[in-house]
Amino acid sequence: MLTLENFWLPLLGNATASPLKEVTGWFAKIPALSTFVEAPLALNDELTNGHDAREAKVLLISAPGAVGKSTLAKEIAARTGVVYIDLAIADAVGANTISGGLAKSGLFNDWSEQRTTLLIDGLDEARLRVTQEAFEAFLRDVASLCIDRHLPVIMFGRTGAVQDAWLVMESLVSVSVLEIGYYDLDTAIDFTCAQLENTREGSSHPEAERNAIALLLEKLRDETKSDGTTFSGYAPVLQAVAERVAKEPNPSALIASVEKGEKPVTLQTVVAAILERERSKLSSITFDDPALNNQLYTPDEQLLRLVARVIGGNQPSSMAMSSSDAKKYDAALSTWVPEHPFLNGRDQPSSAVFEAMILVTALLSGTTSETAVKTQLARGAAANPFLADFYYDAITRDGSRNVPPEHLGIVYSSIRARLAIGETANLTVEVDESASEEEALKADVEISVVKKGLVKGQLIQFSTDQVGTFYLGSHIEDVLMTAPLSRVEIGAGTEATLVAPVDIECGNLVINASKLVVEGPVGHRFGSVSLVADNYQGGIVSVPAVRNETTLSVIWPGARSHPWTNFASEVRVAKDARIEEALRRFRKFVIAFRSHSKGSLARLKDKLDHERMTKGTGQAVLDYLVKHEIIATDGTMYYLDPDRLGSETGATYADCVTKNFQAKTIAFIEKAIG
Incomplete structure (x- = not known):
C-alpha cells in the first residue's frame, strides 16, 4: 500500500512555492485535517504500462464517488507543500489553463526551477463544465508541461474522468494510475473515531465510544458481508456511524442494545447519507435561478435516474x-x-446494497415495476438479500404497509436470501373469511423469521390485495397461501422447485415451467406440498419429480390427467356443516406450525390465539388440542407434537395439508366441539 510516509513525502516532500497571486481555485497552503485517516492506495496494473509510479510524470488518482478523493488530495497538499488546484471552483479548463495559471499566480519561476508541482483535484467536475475538445486540450497542456520534470503533476478524479485523462495523456507522457480503496475494519474504526471527535469537544467516555463504533461497524459489515469491505468502507457510511454514536449520551447502553439484536445504524440511513453527499455537487454549478440548487438532484431523482440506467426506461423529466x-x-x-x-x-450496481435500493425504486415506480419484477424473478433463489429491508422501510414510511401481490414473492425471496444454516422463514397469506365484501378483497401477510441465538422470532406483517397476480418465482419454500380470488404464478424458466411445506389455495394457478421438482426441507421429517385451484394452466409436460418422503397433492378440474394423475386428490366434505367448519379450523391450527429450533414445530402463541383462528368452533378445537397435549405452550410459543397428533387424531401433518381426513380425525373433531 502506498502511504504518505512511504510514497508521497519522499516523492514530494521538498516542494516549496512562493506566495501565490490570486487565481480562482489555486491554493498554496491547505490546512491539514485533524480527522484524516488514510484509505488504501495502490497501483492500477492495467493502466500503468509498466511505468514506475515514482518515475511517472503524471499521477492519476482514481476512485468511485464518495470514497474520499478530495480528502486525500488536500492532505497530500497540506503535508508536502505542493500547490492545490480545485477544478470544481476554478475557471473552466481549456488549452492554456495550467500554463496561463502558472504565469498569473506568479509560480512560473518556481515551476521552471522544479521547486514545486501541482496537485489538481476535481477532474470530473472540470469535464462536465466544458466540451470534450476543451477538456482534452487542457490535458494536453498539462502533459506538455510535464515532459522534462522530475516532480510529477498529480490529478484526482472519478473513474471515468481518470480513464479519459489516461487515454489522452499516456501517448504524450509517462502516466501511472493509482486507485483509492476502501477502509478495512481497523482503519474504519480509526476513521469513525476521528469523525466523532470532530463533532464535539472532548468526551467523558472515549473507550466506550470506540467500543460502540467497533460493534456497530461489525454489525453493519455482517449485514453487507457479500460486498466484502466495499459498502462499509465508504466514508459517508462511517460518518453516519459517528453521528449515531455522537447522539448517544450513554455509549455503554448503545452497546447493550446492539448486542440484543437492535439495529441503531441501518442500511437506509447509510444510503441516505451517500445520496445527500452526491446532491451537494450542485454547489459547483452556478445557475441563473439559484433556487434550483435546492430543487434538483434530490435522492429520489438520483434513484430514478439510476433505475433508468440499470433497469431501463426513460430518464425522469427535469423541472422547468x-x-x-x-x-x-x-x-x-x-x-x-x-x-x-x-x-x-x-x-x-456497485454493490448488492445499492442494487437493492435501485430495485426498490424501480418496483415502486409504475413505469418500471413490471420490468423489475421480471428481472428479479429470473434470479430464482439467488435473490438480493437487502431488497426486503429497503422495501419494507419504503412502505412503512408512506404509511400504507401494503405490498402489491406482484411484489410479494420478490420480498419473501429477499428475506430468505439472508438466512444462515439452521435459520428459517415462512410466508403466510390469509383472507379473513368473515370480512365484509370490500375487506374480503384484501389479504393479511405474515413473514416469520427465526434466527440463531434468538428465543423469539421476528414477525413482519403487512397487507396485500387478492385481486392481482402473486409471482412466486422458480424457487418456493415454506409458503402457506389461502387467497381464493387470486392468480398465482409459479416458475420463470425451465424448472420450478417447491420445498415443503407449501400449501397454496387460489382461484387461478399458472406454472410457467416444463419441469416441477418437489422436495422436503433439510433436516425435518415432514414434507407436504398441496396445490389447490379453481383453474390450472401451465407447461409441465413430465411427471413432477417428488424427492425424499415428500408428498404432493393437487386439486383442480382435470387434475387426474397426465402428468398429475398420481398426485390428484379430492376434497372430502363432511355431512355436518359445523363439523366441516371445525375441520377447517383444525387444519389451520396444524399447518400454521413451522420448523423451529432443533427440528421442533412451533408457532407464536399470539398467532394461534388470534380471533381469526379461534372464531366459530376454533377456540373449542384449540382447547381440545391443548387438553390432549397435541399442542403445548411455554408461555410465548405453541409447540406441535406430531406423534401425539397421529395417535390421538389419526392425522399426520401431510394429511392436514392435503385435507385427507379419515374417520378417526372426524371423530376427534366431533368430540372437540361437543
Whole structure:
C-alpha cells in the first residue's frame, strides 16, 4: 500500500512555492485535517504500462464517488507543500489553463526551477463544465508541461474522468494510475473515531465510544458481508456511524442494545447519507435561478435516474428551467449519473446494497415495476438479500404497509436470501373469511423469521390485495397461501422447485415451467406440498419429480390427467356443516406450525390465539388440542407434537395439508366441539 510516509513525502516532500497571486481555485497552503485517516492506495496494473509510479510524470488518482478523493488530495497538499488546484471552483479548463495559471499566480519561476508541482483535484467536475475538445486540450497542456520534470503533476478524479485523462495523456507522457480503496475494519474504526471527535469537544467516555463504533461497524459489515469491505468502507457510511454514536449520551447502553439484536445504524440511513453527499455537487454549478440548487438532484431523482440506467426506461423529466440552466444541468448529469457511487462504471450496481435500493425504486415506480419484477424473478433463489429491508422501510414510511401481490414473492425471496444454516422463514397469506365484501378483497401477510441465538422470532406483517397476480418465482419454500380470488404464478424458466411445506389455495394457478421438482426441507421429517385451484394452466409436460418422503397433492378440474394423475386428490366434505367448519379450523391450527429450533414445530402463541383462528368452533378445537397435549405452550410459543397428533387424531401433518381426513380425525373433531 502506498502511504504518505512511504510514497508521497519522499516523492514530494521538498516542494516549496512562493506566495501565490490570486487565481480562482489555486491554493498554496491547505490546512491539514485533524480527522484524516488514510484509505488504501495502490497501483492500477492495467493502466500503468509498466511505468514506475515514482518515475511517472503524471499521477492519476482514481476512485468511485464518495470514497474520499478530495480528502486525500488536500492532505497530500497540506503535508508536502505542493500547490492545490480545485477544478470544481476554478475557471473552466481549456488549452492554456495550467500554463496561463502558472504565469498569473506568479509560480512560473518556481515551476521552471522544479521547486514545486501541482496537485489538481476535481477532474470530473472540470469535464462536465466544458466540451470534450476543451477538456482534452487542457490535458494536453498539462502533459506538455510535464515532459522534462522530475516532480510529477498529480490529478484526482472519478473513474471515468481518470480513464479519459489516461487515454489522452499516456501517448504524450509517462502516466501511472493509482486507485483509492476502501477502509478495512481497523482503519474504519480509526476513521469513525476521528469523525466523532470532530463533532464535539472532548468526551467523558472515549473507550466506550470506540467500543460502540467497533460493534456497530461489525454489525453493519455482517449485514453487507457479500460486498466484502466495499459498502462499509465508504466514508459517508462511517460518518453516519459517528453521528449515531455522537447522539448517544450513554455509549455503554448503545452497546447493550446492539448486542440484543437492535439495529441503531441501518442500511437506509447509510444510503441516505451517500445520496445527500452526491446532491451537494450542485454547489459547483452556478445557475441563473439559484433556487434550483435546492430543487434538483434530490435522492429520489438520483434513484430514478439510476433505475433508468440499470433497469431501463426513460430518464425522469427535469423541472422547468431556462435553456441556459438546462444545458448546465444536462452536462452535469452526463457525468454524475454514469459515475454515481451506486454504479460500477458499467451501468451496473456497485454493490448488492445499492442494487437493492435501485430495485426498490424501480418496483415502486409504475413505469418500471413490471420490468423489475421480471428481472428479479429470473434470479430464482439467488435473490438480493437487502431488497426486503429497503422495501419494507419504503412502505412503512408512506404509511400504507401494503405490498402489491406482484411484489410479494420478490420480498419473501429477499428475506430468505439472508438466512444462515439452521435459520428459517415462512410466508403466510390469509383472507379473513368473515370480512365484509370490500375487506374480503384484501389479504393479511405474515413473514416469520427465526434466527440463531434468538428465543423469539421476528414477525413482519403487512397487507396485500387478492385481486392481482402473486409471482412466486422458480424457487418456493415454506409458503402457506389461502387467497381464493387470486392468480398465482409459479416458475420463470425451465424448472420450478417447491420445498415443503407449501400449501397454496387460489382461484387461478399458472406454472410457467416444463419441469416441477418437489422436495422436503433439510433436516425435518415432514414434507407436504398441496396445490389447490379453481383453474390450472401451465407447461409441465413430465411427471413432477417428488424427492425424499415428500408428498404432493393437487386439486383442480382435470387434475387426474397426465402428468398429475398420481398426485390428484379430492376434497372430502363432511355431512355436518359445523363439523366441516371445525375441520377447517383444525387444519389451520396444524399447518400454521413451522420448523423451529432443533427440528421442533412451533408457532407464536399470539398467532394461534388470534380471533381469526379461534372464531366459530376454533377456540373449542384449540382447547381440545391443548387438553390432549397435541399442542403445548411455554408461555410465548405453541409447540406441535406430531406423534401425539397421529395417535390421538389419526392425522399426520401431510394429511392436514392435503385435507385427507379419515374417520378417526372426524371423530376427534366431533368430540372437540361437543
